[in-house]
Amino acid sequence: MTEAPLTRERILEAAEDALRRFGPGKATVVDVARALGVSHGSVYRHFPSKAALREAVTGLWLARMMDSLTAVAEEDGPAADRLRRWLDLLIAAKRTRACGDPELFANYLQLAAGARAVVAAHVAHLVQQVARIIGDGIAQGELSTPDPAAAARAVLDATGRFHNPAHAAEWTDPGIDAAFEAVWTLILAGLRTR
Amino acid sequence: MTEAPLTRERILEAAEDALRRFGPGKATVVDVARALGVSHGSVYRHFPSKAALREAVTGLWLARMMDSLTAVAEEDGPAADRLRRWLDLLIAAKRTRACGDPELFANYLQLAAGARAVVAAHVAHLVQQVARIIGDGIAQGELSTPDPAAAARAVLDATGRFHNPAHAAEWTDPGIDAAFEAVWTLILAGLRTR
DNA sequence: CGAATGACAAAAGTCAACATTTGTTATTCG
DNA sequence: CGAATAACAAATGTTGACTTTTGTCATTCG
Structure with missing residues (x-):
C-alpha cells in the first residue's frame, strides 16, 4: 500500500469533505487531520491558519x-x-x-x-x-x-x-x-x- | 399631583426610551413598567406580547x-x-x-x-x-x-x-x-x- | 365592574467550571 | 536534514446550575 504524500491538494479535499459533513461550525482541523491519518500540526505546515x-x-x-x-x-x-x-x-x-x-x-x-x-x-x-x-x-x-x-x-x-x-x-x-x-x-x- | 392614566401612547413612549437606553438585547418589559410606575402585568393589558x-x-x-x-x-x-x-x-x-x-x-x-x-x-x-x-x-x-x-x-x-x-x-x-x-x-x- | 396587581410556571438568558480547539515549538524519526 | 509529531499554552466553545424574563391568571382595590 503506497503512502500518498501530504499535499495541499489532499488537505483541501479532506477539508472540503469535513466542512460538508460537519458544517462550518463543527468541522475542526483535527477532523481534517484525522481523515488524512496525520496529526493536526502537519496541516499547519501547509496552511498558516x-x-x-x-x-x-x-x-x-x-x-x-x-x-x-x-x-x-x-x-x-x-x-x-x-x-x-x-x-x-x-x-x-x-x-x-x-x-x-x-x-x-x-x-x-x-x-x-x-x-x-x-x-x-x-x-x-x-x-x-x-x-x-x-x-x-x-x-x-x-x-x-x-x-x-x-x-x-x-x-x-x-x-x-x-x-x-x-x-x-x-x-x-x-x-x-x-x-x-x-x-x-x-x-x-x-x-x-x- | 395628577395621575396620568396608563395609555398605549405612554407605554410606547416609555418602551422607546427603554429600547434606546438599554438596546434591543437588554430592555425588558419590567424596565418599561418600572419607568411608568406600574407592574409589568399592566403592560400586557395593552400589548399581547x-x-x-x-x-x-x-x-x-x-x-x-x-x-x-x-x-x-x-x-x-x-x-x-x-x-x-x-x-x-x-x-x-x-x-x-x-x-x-x-x-x-x-x-x-x-x-x-x-x-x-x-x-x-x-x-x-x-x-x-x-x-x-x-x-x-x-x-x-x-x-x-x-x-x-x-x-x-x-x-x-x-x-x-x-x-x-x-x-x-x-x-x-x-x-x-x-x-x-x-x-x-x-x-x-x-x-x-x- | 373594570383596571391593576402580584404570585406563579415556563421560557430564555447568564455565568463560571470544564472541555475542546487552535496554533506553536522542542523533539523524534526516517 | 526535513517532514512529522506530541506536548503544550492560549483562545474558544460547551455544559449545567442558577437567575432573570415573559406571559398568565386568580385576587385585590377603587
Whole structure:
C-alpha cells in the first residue's frame, strides 16, 4: 500500500469533505487531520491558519461555480441575451448551492460577512465578466452606456437581492422571480440608452 | 399631583426610551413598567406580547422617518429630480439612524431579519411613493415604462444595497457613493425608455 | 365592574467550571 | 536534514446550575 504524500491538494479535499459533513461550525482541523491519518500540526505546515484553509476551500468551490458562467461570458451572440443567461445562471447557481450544499454555502456566507479576500476576488471576477458582455454589446451597437465598467458594477449591485448570499432567505419568496423580471426590464432598458 | 392614566401612547413612549437606553438585547418589559410606575402585568393589558410592543415602537419610528420622504413624493416638478432627491433622503435617513440611533436601528434590523408585518408595511409604503413619482413622470411625458408599479418595486430592489439595513455594514465603504451613482445612472436611463 | 396587581410556571438568558480547539515549538524519526 | 509529531499554552466553545424574563391568571382595590 503506497503512502500518498501530504499535499495541499489532499488537505483541501479532506477539508472540503469535513466542512460538508460537519458544517462550518463543527468541522475542526483535527477532523481534517484525522481523515488524512496525520496529526493536526502537519496541516499547519501547509496552511498558516484554519481561516486560510477555509478560504482556500471556498476559493475552489467558487471557482467551480464560475466555470459555466465563464462559458456564457465568452460566447458570441447578442449581448442582452448573454447577459440575461449569465444572470440566470448566476442566480440558479447560488440557489442550487444554498439548497443543495447548505454546509459549504453557510461557510461562504460567513466568509462573505467578514470582508474576506476570496469573496472580494470572486466579486471582482463577476464584475469583469459582466463588463466583458457589456463591452461586446457596445461594440456591436446593441447596448450603449457612458461607462461600461461602472455599468457592470451597477448591474451586479442592482441584482444583488437575487444572488447576494445575504438575501438567501428571500429566495423562497413567491414573488422573487417576478421581482427579478422587473429589475431585469429596468436595467436592460438602462443599458440600451442612446 | 395628577395621575396620568396608563395609555398605549405612554407605554410606547416609555418602551422607546427603554429600547434606546438599554438596546434591543437588554430592555425588558419590567424596565418599561418600572419607568411608568406600574407592574409589568399592566403592560400586557395593552400589548399581547413583547414582540408586539417592539413592533409598535418600530412602526412609530419608521413613520417619523417617512415624513420628509412623503413631502418629496407629493411635490410637483420633474419626476427624475424628485426620485433622485427621494432616494437621497431615504439613504441619508437610513444612514443617519444607523449611526445616530444605533439601539433603535439594531431593533429595526432584528425585526427586518424576521419578516415582520411592520417592515413589510414600511416597504409597501416606500413602493407606493416611488410609484407615485414614476406615475407623475409618465403623465408629464418625462418617463416611460411598461408597468409603473413593477418599475417602482424594481427601483427599490435595485437600490437595496444603499438603504436595506441588511447592507448597513457596507455603508462606510469608500466607494459606496460612486456605486450608488452608477446604479442611479442605470435605472434612470431604464425609466426613460421610449 | 373594570383596571391593576402580584404570585406563579415556563421560557430564555447568564455565568463560571470544564472541555475542546487552535496554533506553536522542542523533539523524534526516517 | 526535513517532514512529522506530541506536548503544550492560549483562545474558544460547551455544559449545567442558577437567575432573570415573559406571559398568565386568580385576587385585590377603587
